[in-house]
Amino acid sequence: MRKKKPSGLAAWEEPPSPVGQAGKGVVLAGIVLAVLFPLYTIVLTSLSSKATVNRVGGLVLVPDGITFDAYIQIFSDTVVRRAVLVATGVTLVGTALSLGVSILGAYSLARPGSFLHRPLLFAVLLMFVFFPGIIPVYLMVSGLGLKDSYWSLILPTAVSAFNVVVLRAFYMNIPGEIMDSARIDGAGEFRILWRIVLPMSKAVTAVVGLFYAVGYWNAWFNAMLYLEDTRKWPLALVLRQYVVDSNPLPTATVGVTGAGDTPPTLAIKMAIVVVAVVPALVIYPFVQRHFTKGVLIGAVKG
Amino acid sequence: MNPTTRRGFLSLAGAGVLAAATGCAEKRGPAQGTAVAADKLASLVPTRVPFEIPGLKPDLPGSEFVAPGFLTRPAQMVQAVTAKPITSGSEVTAMTPLWGTVPPGLGDNSYYAAVNERLGGTVRFNISDGNTYVQKVSTLLASGDVPEMMQIPGWELIKIARFTEAANKLFADLSPFLAGDKAKDFPLLANYDTAAWQYGVFGGVLQGIPWQNDPFPFALFVRQDILDELGLPHPKTTDDLLTLGKELTDPRKKRWAFGGVDQELQRAFGSPREWRKTSQGTLVHKYETEEFAASVELLTKLFENGWVHPEVVANAFADQKAPFGSGQLIMMKDGLGAWHENLGRFLPDNPDFNQQAVAPFAAEAGQAPIVWRNEPASMFCFIKKGLDEARTRELLAIADWCSAPFGTQEYELVNNGVEGEHYTVESGKVEQTALGRKEVAPTYMFLSGRPPVNAMSQYEGLVQSLWDWSNGAAKYLENDPFVGIRVETPSKMAGLVQPTEDKLNEIYRGKRPVSEWKQIVKEWQEKGGNEAREFYSEVARENGRL
């Protein structure tokens, strides 16, 4: 029976030294401040009125006239709302597909000596080294009839060599005896993967899943290149349109009237930044559960 | 000797392969420039027939370089086109860039519905992010995959290698439909200035429907309210800038005198915009002139003294409008459109905001200043090659319709939407509604062009000030040796622009000494400048300009 020390220490851990605690505290405080302070200005700017932003001419430091206008404007935009749905769909489907394909692929490559192991492994490893150009990939996507399709947002980037290599490394670290004994018991590879390897690799599955999910959520390049219907635009691309400022018409002509006239203010741009960060903030705690201290990789009888 | 042994033979063969593989073969080299002589040009483009709108008379008359000014909004808008352009019933695919918020797509957008109704058919827009537009366009061009109508800004197509080749291969020749009197079928296209049409010629073929520019590339704008507060006048000589720099800059108050003013200084000292004919009958490039060197010296001083806004120091392409609006930056050069843009953006929250343009001045008092001519057109709409004649006519008819000028119903529809739904008119001012802000985006307007008009009467005093300024500037327009000739820059010279500008920016910021400028010019000459000079001189000679 483990005696539970109230502060969350394990039975065998010594209580931390006050100097150590203080030191850690200082460092942590510094880190948190370094991130939170700019974040504070971003959030504050997103909540500031246009007048305040114009007056300050940059990010706002001192609150002056808090308003939710920026957020209201973004969320009442039906294009944005639809884009959230698109992004969610693409992220869910994409992550599931990528994870599935990557796990299977990584497991199949975790057996040196198996049939065609080397060439198949190098097919993935060399992805780090040689890149196809944009135009050939475009031609492939177009040739497969995927232009202007949601699949063009998923398939071309479904496999990340980095993620596959990471999964493979974790799988290869699982002691062979466990799988050997399963094999002797007559289990096939699929069974072993499903019953033994996956439960033991929750942490890395969570991490890779997170990496893929974030990748899909933030991806805009494929959408920019392949989509033709603005109703299929994912959130990342729509939000980019708000953050325009680097290239308005250079010899902006006198006679142009219309919607594009007043570029979105800094408040809206910052609101968009906040909106982009929030989903990750929301998902992360769920993922993080899988790497809390002391999660066993699995029952291994000593 | 005789490679009779297997080993010997193989080694010979190997050597042969290696030689072939590593042999330095000749490459084709960058794209050469093209030029079309003035007389030939005339035969390619429409004959200008100004479009008269009955009853529409500007309050401030226009002239060759001055856009007509309207102090009030006309009460009635005329219908310019009666026949609906789209007759075939098939959908039109069009690709345009967008800088700004995305409008709802076809089917969810009453603005599109309204315009399509007037057009008699459906235009399906493939809207693309303006900031990454060049990437998408290059990819589409290289893949040969273009929609029926495609707009490409001029500043993007110079970034696309061998654009002229691509254009000639993928886009339709419009001369059979528009040259000379043929353009009578498209009266609103014939309304464009001839110089603008000439700019739509690529590689000797008329391909682009041009978006006509203001005649003046930029103006020096100032925060008049702040100048008034401090009792400071507009600069009249380049030395005045030194005084203004000192008086205006106060970092403690978060105020710096200057934003980006490089080209304004070059102009003030009298540097040509690009090439100038010398008294010896040769061509000299701006980089090579004494005047340009003088501007480099002065601008470096401005930076050195800390009179330039730090964000501009950090990034030559920083957004200057925001600091300008908040009074952190007092003087900046920008395109004329920035005038009304800034007013729209800053006036509502700051009623004291007052932006004025400085009358063009020269380096010394008493000297006549020069004003640069702008390129006649800055964006182009292309039509896909290979469509049948009827379809091409239909697409041109759409462009024609969209080109309806100020004072017409079509213009209002394209720019503002449907009155009552997308905008309302309050005491002569156009107010966009929430629906208008959502749905109306520059789309149809990019498929066209038109002579510029000075009609932002909703901003008090703007129309008059702009008209006054334009009249003043028009007097000093410099004569460019290539006016009326369509020249496309050789890529080698175009390729030298960025590195040279980079080095200039470094000199200004003190990362390279001013004395290095001469060396940089020499490098420019050797790396392609001299070659370019030969090309341009040739063109000028052929046209009797040299």
Place this chain on the structure above:
Amino acid sequence: MTPGTTATVAKPVRRGSSGARGKPVTWRAKLRRDWPLLLMNLPMLVLVVAFWWIPGLGNVIAFQDYSPYSGGILGSPIIGFTNFALLFQDPQFLRAIVNTLSITAFQLVFYFPVPIMLALLLNSVVSARLRAFVQGVVYMPYFFSWVLVVAIFQQMFGGAGLLAQLLRERGHEGVDWMTNSDTFILLLTTQTIWKDAGWGAIIFLAALSTINPSLYEAAAVDGAKRWRRMWHITLPGLRPVIVLLLILRLGDALNVGFEQFMLQRSAVGSEVSEVFDTFVYYSGLNTGDLGYGAAAGLFKGLVGLLLIIAANRVAHAFGERGVYSRS
């Protein structure tokens, strides 16, 4: 017998090339035995071949005088290694390589360990709540675009920024870190740490969680204090992941970024901010030569490959499996 551990490199089961009684296993036998693995590999293989390797063939234009409009791939003349020769004659290219490699080296020393240290620090925080809070905060900047990150740094450390204002208020001269070309590498690394270290720590946190806690317990019982436990258990436990990421990072040696450099190019000058990808971008603008760009890309890949192979060998020498093994 010690419980399953990640403190030593576990040996995966080798699919032997010799079967029972030492007879070499034929490929037919291997196929019969391993077909489920092949099946598992198939979806990934199809995607990779379709969207990477087949388009990757397009890199052949590196050896051609390629024009998409007059010739295409089949019609453009083959010019051998001319593009590569041209690359090496370009002084800007050599400048870019030098900059890129020095930035990579600097960041390897000053950036690479930071996510690891961060993960160790977080791991040692006792309160679960505090740990979760800090973790959540520290990875947020990863989601900011470089445009935003540079803008934030500009607001803090630029000539009109917070730091400069504070100094001026106290009567000192303002400073402008953003335009200082001598300290540019330091600025870059600080920006990268601020933006990416939190996110980078995630993978190490996951790795830390796979270390069996009974190892700690056993060590503690044996009298090892915190630091000794870290040295003997934690770090060795992280070693495989660290080595893996290190090798992959080396394979990426010529990749230090693009946007981050473009945004600050005019502030510090191209002399210090020209890196491989900005060079390719600008030379692409100048000549528009896709073949030239492809040649640069292949060069980058080759350097990366050589580095991976070398680093992997070194890893083997230290007893680590690395990214791939001889076995």
